[in-house]
Amino acid sequence: MGQKGKIDDRYFKSVFEHSPTSIQIYGVDGYLKSYNDAFEALFNTDASPFVGVYNIFEDPQLIDSGIINLVKRVVEGETIENLVSRYDASRMNGRERWLRTFMFPVKDQSQKVIDFVIMHEDVTDLKNHELYLEKIISERTMELERVNRELEQLSKIDVLTTLFNRRAFNVAFETEYQQTLQTGNPLSLILIDVDYFKSYNDCYGHQGGDACLQKVASVIKENVKRSADLAARYGGDEFAVILPNTETAEAFNIAEHIRKAVEGAKIPNDSSPLGHVTISLGIKTFSKDVDSSREVFFNETDLALYRAKNTGKNKSVLF
Numbered sequence: 001m002g003q004k005g006k007i008d009d010r011y012f013k014s015v016f017e018h019s020p021t022s023i024q025i026y027g028v029d030g031y032l033k034s035y036n037d038a039f040e041a042l043f044n045t046d047a048s049p050f051v052g053v054y055n056i057f058e059d060p061q062l063i064d065s066g067i068i069n070l071v072k073r074v075v076e077g078e079t080i081e082n083l084v085s086r087y088d089a090s091r092m093n094g095r096e097r098w099l100r101t102f103m104f105p106v107k108d109q110s111q112k113v114i115d116f117v118i119m120h121e122d123v124t125d126l127k128n129h130e131l132y133l134e135k136i137i138s139e140r141t142m143e144l145e146r147v148n149r150e151l152e153q154l155s156k157i158d159v160l161t162t163l164f165n166r167r168a169f170n171v172a173f174e175t176e177y178q179q180t181l182q183t184g185n186p187l188s189l190i191l192i193d194v195d196y197f198k199s200y201n202d203c204y205g206h207q208g209g210d211a212c213l214q215k216v217a218s219v220i221k222e223n224v225k226r227s228a229d230l231a232a233r234y235g236g237d238e239f240a241v242i243l244p245n246t247e248t249a250e251a252f253n254i255a256e257h258i259r260k261a262v263e264g265a266k267i268p269n270d271s272s273p274l275g276h277v278t279i280s281l282g283i284k285t286f287s288k289d290v291d292s293s294r295e296v297f298f299n300e301t302d303l304a305l306y307r308a309k310n311t312g313k314n315k316s317v318l319f
Contacts, residue, residue: 022120025106028075028113030057042097042122056118061087070103074116079104084123098127158233160210161217169232169240176244177294180286187244188251188285189297191305192220192258194237195278195313199271212277213237215267223258248285248318255281255316263314278314280305 016023022039026032032054035047062068070080080103087097099120106115156168164172173189180187194200194216201209213233220239224231230242241258243251259279267277282305286297304319311317 022122024118024120026056026116026118028115030055030071032056033115039120042120071116071118074103074105075113077105077107077111077113084127096124097122098124158217161214161233163217163221163239164230164232166232166234169230169234169242172230172232172242173240173298174294176242177286177297179244181288184288185245186247186285187242188246188248188283189301190241190243190251190255190258191234191282191301192239192241193280193305193309195280195309196269196272197237200269200277203269203271209237212267212269215265216262216277216279219261219265220258223254223261246285248283251283251285252316252318255283259314259316274314280308280313281316282306282308282319283316284319 016036019036020038022042023036024032024039025034031052032047032050034051040047056062056071057068059068062071065085067085070083074080080101083101083103085099085101087099100123101121102119104117105113106117108114156164158165176187179185194212197209197212200212204212217231217233217239220231220241224241226243228244229246232240232242234240241254243254246254259281262277262279263274265277269275269277272278282301282303284297284301284304300319304317308315308317
């Protein structure tokens with residue numbers, strides 16, 4: 001690289017006076033020595049009374065902001081670049097500003113710091129736009145998170161009945177099963193099947209069958225009220241209810257409440273000997289001393305349901 005040519009001090013003076021960037025020159029004692037027109041324009045003030053009077057180290061606003069510590073580092077010979085900070089200029093022009101600040105020392109031939117320079121650029125509009133974009137991004141992110149939560153929740157719901165779906169049942173069943181293994185608390189399961197549902201579909205069509213399942217699901221939901229319990233559509237006309245911390249007698253009572261409520265709803269079913277929709281239920285309470293696995297627990301509950309359906313239907317059977 002070629003050597004830099006020497007520039008007359010007049011050029012520096014001209015740059016200083018005409019620069020659109022606010023420039024202030026301070027002595028190492030902190031007193032303001034000089035400034036340019038851009039400084040007065042930036043803060044909308046006549047700065048001449050401040051020369052030799054204003055001491056940056058004594059400005060309480062700067063002390064509170066921590067800027068003074070940075071100024072002291074500059075006096076010790078360090079350069080501070082690209083510092084963006086908020087400055088309350090309300091005392092001068094009624095406006096809060098965002099400033100990008102550069103600070104650097106001025107040294108003599110022996111490298112001793114004799115003065116220091118502070119330069120300000122008004123980046124208020126740019127910063128406000130940046131803050132606006134951050135706000136928009138934050139709002140969009142929150143909205144996206146909300147939508148994702150809703151989608152996650154919807155992914156657990158059976159669309160037809162609005163009960164939990166089989167996927168949600170499987171997750172909850174595994175969770176409650178593991179909890180029971182750890183705590184020894186009882187865990188009961190009810191499996192439910194709509195009686196004569198195939199013939200119901202043949203009689204009323206699939207739309208009628210869907211409406212029937214919706215009504216049955218609504219009755220199940222009304223009778224499974226505890227926050228820890230979970231009612232789900234397991235598949236087709238099969239439903240399942242998980243009852244944490246529930247002994248056999250209480251589980252059987254809940255099953256009977258559901259069965260009687262469905263029967264009491266008097267949903268017409270001309271294909272049934274009773275003339276209305278009924279359900280069969282199998283109930284079992286898990287015992288870690290007897291049951292070897294979650295699969296055995298489920299299968300034995302299903303076997304109880306099978307017995308209910310094959311011994312007259314419209315009944316609750318314990319395993």
